[in-house]
Amino acid sequence: MTISPLNALLRWVVWAALVFLVVGPIYWVVSASFKETAEIIRPVPTLWPHRVVFENYAYLFTSTKYPRYLLNSLIVAAATMMVTTAITTIAGYAIYRLRVWGADWMSRAILLIYLAPTTLLLVPIYSLLAAVGLVNTLAGLVIVNVAFASPFCVWLLRGFYEAIPISLHEAAEVDGAGPMTIFWRIYLPLLAPGIGTIVLYAFIYSWTEFAFASQLIVTDGLKTLPMGLGALVGSYYINWGLLMAGASLATLPAVLLFAIVGRYFVRGLTSGAVIG
Amino acid sequence: MSELQIRDVHKKYGVLEVIHSISLDVADGEFIALVGPSGCGKSTLLRLIAGLEEITSGEISIGGRAVNRLAPKQRDIAMVFQTYALYPHMNVEDNMSFSLRLAKVGEKERQERVGKAAEILGLQPYLKRYPRQLSGGQRQRVAMGRAIVRDPAIYLFDEPLSNLDSKLRVAMRSEIKENHQRLKTTTVYVTHDQIEAMTMADRIVVLNGGRIEQVGAPLDLYDKPDNLFVASFIGSPAMNFIEGTIRGGDFLAADGTAIPVGFSLPGDGRPLQLGIRPEHLRLSAEGIALYVRTIEPTGAETLIHGTLAGVPVAAIFRERIAAQPGQSITVSLDVDKTHLFDAATSMRI
Amino acid sequence: MVMLEHSGQFLYADLVSGGANRPIWSRKQIEQVIGYILVAPLLCWMLVVLIYPIFSLLALSLTNTRIIGAPASFIAAENYVATLQSAPFWASVARSLVWLLGNIFLGTVVALAAALLLRQSWLLARHARVWILLPWVIPTVAVSVIWQWMLNTNYGVINIALQHLAITSAPLNIFGSRQLAMVGVIVANTWHWFPLSAVVMFGAMHNIPADLYEAAQIDGANSWQQFRHITLPSIEKVLFALGLVGGLWTLNVFDTIYLITRGGPSDATQTLPVLIYDTAFKGQRIGLAAAMSVVAICLLAALATLYARIAAPKEE
Structure with missing residues (x-):
């Protein structure tokens, strides 16, 4: 197909709009985090920092509990990620490959659960954790995050499992491997993109989770980023530079992980097996 | 000693029975081909032998040992899959030695066995390559190599050549046959391609609808098919059939044409099917009219599609034929090459 | 041997x-x-x-629990009666519907447009298929900072732009206005979630065989006709599923709203999850909040069933 000059121009305009929509807001905040406060609140905003300063970041690390929040978030997200990945990968194997009795039923139930209104369960889950003494602990947060991240992960894994030909499983069986050996030596290596996908999802879920974290955690030293930063937003006087440095830094780990496994995640979403 | 015995085996999926009482003996070192149209149960039977599916009733034994309840790995079999099923994350050498590593065979012996198999199949230059870097034929060889290193009691092949182009298929056919002659391992080979079965197997098992129609040496099936199904399934182009009855010494076709066949059967008037293979029709000055529809000269022979005694037939002649579509030629039947089947029971008479 | x-x-x-x-x-x-x-x-x-x-x-929901762990007694259906008679409850149901429709409409339009762009085969499009997810990757708290800053009354770039383009004469106090606050949170939430829908839609479009379009071109269909008669019917199922899943997830969103407006100004953005959260933890009426949750779940189930009845693609 040939493209007329008008179409070519239109194409660039539309693409510019999309790029602007996706990247614009992020750039605006990240660039502002390197500006001096006076420059941030100028009536006519500057497109880039005229003087690049790190004072907002320095203040964040020296005068707030931000490093503590960051560490807590990393601990919770890493634990959520590891537990979720472990339990959903083996469950996916049982449901989608070993086809345990009731597998279809489980698969549907899990789909239904992932539609469940999570925030509406805040109250009873809080009381459950209170009953076993896990309120105000990072472990309690991990337990909740794993429960909410898992259903979607199992669902994502389906496409990846089904993309592995069943004949590989059978060939390995004929070659003398039992179910667990096949899992370790055939499925796990071939499942790497799928695992990348759920690692990302579980991490992001935990990294961004706010509703449960805000109620389950009381002690300041145990708070995670969303709460810590959220508190800065709500304070009487808003220090925008500080806030934007905090937001930019909170974004960084998620974006780094995304840069590594993002394309697998997209492949998982677009494989067609996720929905429909 | 690795003979295979199948005794009265049934396989049901729920209420659907796909294998109806199959019994079969395969001798040690024999090459058996299972053929039949798609859905006839040939692949299912192979998977039952492999242990990838469990039999509903009956008994399968390998080397005199009942294996009904044994897992594939305990059955001492190797299988070559239609899609090859090579492990994409392992190189050729690892693919071939995977079973040996699982069986805890020492490294030295592993290398020896893989080396030997690679030599037989001409795979030495490719040992460090990954499946995706190989051509279709090479992948096929690796799949066979994986079976060979096992030195199993039985090889099972599930339509191994159907993903190759026709030229490569012919080459691999003779390669598999050559390997069998060298290794003399009992082999069960599933294919839907009757030419493959004819050229490779010691005996052919024709399956249809989950039942065995006939078992026999390739040429026996060709020359003396037990029933209409086998007669029409084996041979390409397929055997021609003419409906009719025996009247005197002649076969009286449904449209009234009298065909001299030289039988002296009691003309009890029951409906019959006369079978004649395309190459057993001959040009003759006087005989039955064959109305020519299309002519396909291939050089060596001439294939004619036309109508004879009111039914469509195919005929192959060694001669070149000048006739045009729309004309008629006269042919006669090779009388000792005709087949008669009872139309009601479809069994050979 | x-x-x-x-x-x-x-x-x-x-x-x-x-x-x-x-x-x-x-x-x-x-x-x-x-x-x-x-x-x-x-x-x-x-x-x-x-x-x-x-x-x-x-x-x-059948108790008068005020704080978790405190003694409470059985009060039968009292909480349910209170919920069903509560004006703030129904007001927040209405706000939830506005929130749902706003997000679905804006999200679907933006995501569909983006998905059509992602389908192009050149270099930028292929990279964009991955990087478009950036807004989704960003933690909600950062999203809230971004949009509070973008829509800020005094320093927000959008207000400045609107004034420069002479669309508005005075700066809009978006999150301070009862009407505009809802628009503001819908924009922020759409920005956060549209990439996920866009990628899923793109995946559905990507699976449409190219020869369908070639056949349509030979039959003389223009771009719009191709979109209308090939693309849309092919992604119908995915759109339906996205509507269901996305709709339920949208109704369930708490963090975006709470982090930006806390449900305010006054109660202008207090959707159901926010109301339940406030009732349980600010108002310390856990029993009542539980009853509200149960009623909300029933409403969601009814809504989802209704949607499935009306919008489910016909099976051939």
Whole structure:
């Protein structure tokens, strides 16, 4: 197909709009985090920092509990990620490959659960954790995050499992491997993109989770980023530079992980097996 | 000693029975081909032998040992899959030695066995390559190599050549046959391609609808098919059939044409099917009219599609034929090459 | 080999006689047992953290619990009566519907447009298929900072732009206005979530065979006709599923709203999850909040069923 000059121009305009929509807001905040406060609140905003300063970041690390929040978030997200990945990968194997009795039923139930209104369960889950003494602990947060991240992960894994030909499983069986050996030596290596996908999802879920974290955690030293930063937003006087440095830094780990496994995640979403 | 015995085996999926009482003996070192149209149960039977599916009733034994309840790995079999099923994350050498590593065979012996198999199949230059870097034929060889290193009691092949182009298929056919002659391992080979079965197997098992129609040496099936199904399934182009009855010494076709066949059967008037293979029709000055529809000269022979005694037939002649579509030629039947089947029971008479 | 053969015979004899070496479990049975061991952690987790709370939610809703752990008594359906008679409850149901429709409409339009762009085959499009997810990757708290800053009354770039373009004369106090606050949070939430829908839609479009379009071009269909008669029908199922899943997730959103407006100004953005959260933890009326949750779940189920009835693509 040939493209007329008008179409070519239109194409660039539309693409510019999309790029602007996706990247614009992020750039605006990240660039502002390197500006001096006076420059941030100028009536006519500057497109880039005229003087690049790190004072907002320095203040964040020296005068707030931000490093503590960051560490807590990393601990919770890493634990959520590891537990979720472990339990959903083996469950996916049982449901989608070993086809345990009731597998279809489980698969549907899990789909239904992932539609469940999570925030509406805040109250009873809080009381459950209170009953076993896990309120105000990072472990309690991990337990909740794993429960909410898992259903979607199992669902994502389906496409990846089904993309592995069943004949590989059978060939390995004929070659003398039992179910667990096949899992370790055939499925796990071939499942790497799928695992990348759920690692990302579980991490992001935990990294961004706010509703449960805000109620389950009381002690300041145990708070995670969303709460810590959220508190800065709500304070009487808003220090925008500080806030934007905090937001930019909170974004960084998620974006780094995304840069590594993002394309697998997209492949998982677009494989067609996720929905429909 | 690795003979295979199948005794009265049934396989049901729920209420659907796909294998109806199959019994079969395969001798040690024999090459058996299972053929039949798609859905006839040939692949299912192979998977039952492999242990990838469990039999509903009956008994399968390998080397005199009942294996009904044994897992594939305990059955001492190797299988070559239609899609090859090579492990994409392992190189050729690892693919071939995977079973040996699982069986805890020492490294030295592993290398020896893989080396030997690679030599037989001409795979030495490719040992460090990954499946995706190989051509279709090479992948096929690796799949066979994986079976060979096992030195199993039985090889099972599930339509191994159907993903190759026709030229490569012919080459691999003779390669598999050559390997069998060298290794003399009992082999069960599933294919839907009757030419493959004819050229490779010691005996052919024709399956249809989950039942065995006939078992026999390739040429026996060709020359003396037990029933209409086998007669029409084996041979390409397929055997021609003419409906009719025996009247005197002649076969009286449904449209009234009298065909001299030289039988002296009691003309009890029951409906019959006369079978004649395309190459057993001959040009003759006087005989039955064959109305020519299309002519396909291939050089060596001439294939004619036309109508004879009111039914469509195919005929192959060694001669070149000048006739045009729309004309008629006269042919006669090779009388000792005709087949008669009872139309009601479809069994050979 | 002789040894092996012998052990084989031995095993066979045992099989027949039911001796000590008889395999008690077949391969399928072993697979089943291992399979159940492997799903057990997930199922237990779901059962304890998600299924059990649904029942304890029902139990809580029948009590006058104010704070978790404090003594409470059974008050039967009182909380339900209070919920159904509560004007703020129904007001927040209405706000939830506005929130839902706003997000679905804006999100679908933006995501569909983006998906059509992603379908192009040049370099930028192929990279954009991955990088478009950036807004989704960003933690909600950062999203809230971004949009509070972008829409800020005094320093927000959008207000400045609107004034420069002479669309508005005075700066809009978006999150301070009862009408505009809802628009503001919908924009922020759409920005956060549209990439996920866009990628899923793109995936559905990507699976449409190219020869369909070639055939349509030969038949003389223009771009719009191709979109209308090939693309849309092909992604119908995915759009339906996205509507269902996306709709339920949208109704469930709490963090975006709470982090930006806390449900305000006054109660202008107090959707159901926000109301329930406030009732439970600010108002310290856990029992009432539980009853509200139960009613909300019933409403969601009814809405989802209605949607499935009306919008489900016809099966051929």
